[in-house]
Amino acid sequence: MVKISNRRERKKRDSKNAIIEAAVTLFAQKGYNDTSIAEIMSEADLGLGTFYNYFQSKEEILKHFLAEITLNINQSYTKLLQEPRPAAEVLSEMFLLTGRILDQNRFVLPLFLSAAARGAGGKPHAPSPGRLTFKSIFLSIIQDGQAKGEFRSDIPAEVITEMFHAVFQAASFSSLDIGFMENIEYKLKIILTGLAAGGRQPG
Amino acid sequence: MVKISNRRERKKRDSKNAIIEAAVTLFAQKGYNDTSIAEIMSEADLGLGTFYNYFQSKEEILKHFLAEITLNINQSYTKLLQEPRPAAEVLSEMFLLTGRILDQNRFVLPLFLSAAARGAGGKPHAPSPGRLTFKSIFLSIIQDGQAKGEFRSDIPAEVITEMFHAVFQAASFSSLDIGFMENIEYKLKIILTGLAAGGRQPG
């Protein structure tokens, strides 16, 4: 009565997964704009029309990814802030965790960028996904650190936040032959040193 | 008699400049992909076909911009390295100078990114711009600084180079209400502090 079939359900999930996987692959390879649905479905080894059984439009699959990432990050955020610890520590963990998630969805960054590039006057249906909230998360951690005197205060917290964002971007498109995580760990070191309260450069 | 108007004053700055100017404006506003040649030529107040008297294709005008920027930067580089000075100082100037150039051509960053996103397997005629050389410039300055003991050596010079690149990107798409130059100056401070030889973070 309850389980109508099962093989059917399984195949359906398979198809959706195939589409998502193909989309991830191609978006990562060629970017969102330069990937056609025909290509995705060809990569997924499915008929063109099948795409629309799972997503209402090309933009829809994008939202799917963004929503997934947002969810992931928010969940982790909640866990991380359970117990109070030094800001630098929280920041490090939050940063690395975000890095791991982005590492698996690297194609999303260009989308954020192109959305940002279009600015406010962009298309009506632009893929504005409810603004990935990790900016506000980083911001509050940094402000907290500044308040506690852990971080220098001569740099606006917003600017510092952007800096972290930038690191993710840069690592996403890095052509260096070190891994994504290693890449951002190096950069984290620089920033944390640069942020330390006492640190003032000679000049 | 009166109506011919606009088309008149163009002669001074010839058509090619009008096209370039229009392209810069629109690329900055809407991005490369979302700007059509028809729009450019309309903005330039010229006939559509005239575009092809000056550029072989849409991609061509892109290469033009990249080449121009590269040239600008290289010239400045040459001047800057005339007289020997501390690496941090050279780096700062080089950085700010690059910033000023990019500030006037902000639309190019997304193009670098999408080009990077496409990776090696991109289109046949991909806009490979002869690799903008400012990476190598920064790299050599940083390596020099590390060699002289000015900069910490536990971070690969390549990674540091990327960091500067990242800062430009982030500032390009910043939604903060401070200017581009102010933005990157803040970030420069952080990095320079973070790079200073003695600087080690507590953890």
Added chain:
Amino acid sequence: MVKISNRRERKKRDSKNAIIEAAVTLFAQKGYNDTSIAEIMSEADLGLGTFYNYFQSKEEILKHFLAEITLNINQSYTKLLQEPRPAAEVLSEMFLLTGRILDQNRFVLPLFLSAAARGAGGKPHAPSPGRLTFKSIFLSIIQDGQAKGEFRSDIPAEVITEMFHAVFQAASFSSLDIGFMENIEYKLKIILTGLAAGGRQPG
């Protein structure tokens, strides 16, 4: 347990009826072309594929309606002509009766029209419904009236027949806030007066 609901009560009126009912509703609301089979089956609370257990194609259900209407009208025709009466009387009753049937299937008129519009060169499988015979019915009544001297004879019977047809169409798409039947009754009055044998207009 509770959620299965709707699907249950369907058994009484079997699936075919549910489909027909849904089709009538939607055709009337949005027209034939703009109604998809998916919509029909969703409205009917049945699986999409089920449609093809009852109708060979989308066009098939159309033919079904037309055939049904034709049958209805023919049956009434037979009854009406049982006993001899004045042509005007027969015509009136026939007219109003047809009106009542059409009133309940208003969506068919556009289909007649579009079919007519396509003319002879239409699609291979055009919905040629075996020509709804009510034209011939009206025609014979009118010819009868003309023969008996009840109706004027300076207008071809075929043209008068068309006139009745037109009245149905107009009423179907009327935006006046009187009902369909009231609407056609008014028009019937005009035509009957205009048809009366003695009636000649001044000019």
Added chain:
Amino acid sequence: MVKISNRRERKKRDSKNAIIEAAVTLFAQKGYNDTSIAEIMSEADLGLGTFYNYFQSKEEILKHFLAEITLNINQSYTKLLQEPRPAAEVLSEMFLLTGRILDQNRFVLPLFLSAAARGAGGKPHAPSPGRLTFKSIFLSIIQDGQAKGEFRSDIPAEVITEMFHAVFQAASFSSLDIGFMENIEYKLKIILTGLAAGGRQPG
């Protein structure tokens, strides 16, 4: 200086005319919905994309026709009402004139109908052409006639107006082998007789 070229201008007009002509032909043959732009441009012996140099969308060419007809009719209306005459006379002329215009654009009626059929809840961009005003024209003439006692007053003027509308429709899709104008002239006779003030049917 003023005439840029001339051959160009001519060719441009030719192309637009070819498109319009092809559209009229096909719309009349198969209806608006069942005519694709590809077909139109093939009939016009032009490339598919060329359509969009002259009309912004498929709907746009429709508006073009409707606007043209509306204009035609309105101009004639103005002329006709210059001098006061019996309502029946004005009505006759107006009717026949409208008929002649529609005769040359027969494919438009189905469009009015399908628009009407969709009702108020139709598509956002439905081809609502500012409502062809001939309804209001006919209405005022008829009301005038009723006021002057020329026409019977037991039928609402709106209903009578619809009747005329209906006649045009019916004649448009007539399969009789008489011409459009002859067809509507017959029907005009019936209606005028039926409208005459004294005329009352026996029953």
Added chain:
DNA sequence: CATGAATGAGGCTTCATTCAT
């Protein structure tokens, strides 16, 4: 019989590019 995922032809529209003037 019931189901709905899969399919691909076909429709609309955009736009880089060509070419005759």
Added chain:
DNA sequence: CATGAATGAAGCCTCATTCAT
């Protein structure tokens, strides 16, 4: 050199129909 009409490949999306379960 300037022009812009013409072009058609390519993209997104809809939907009638099939078929395996």
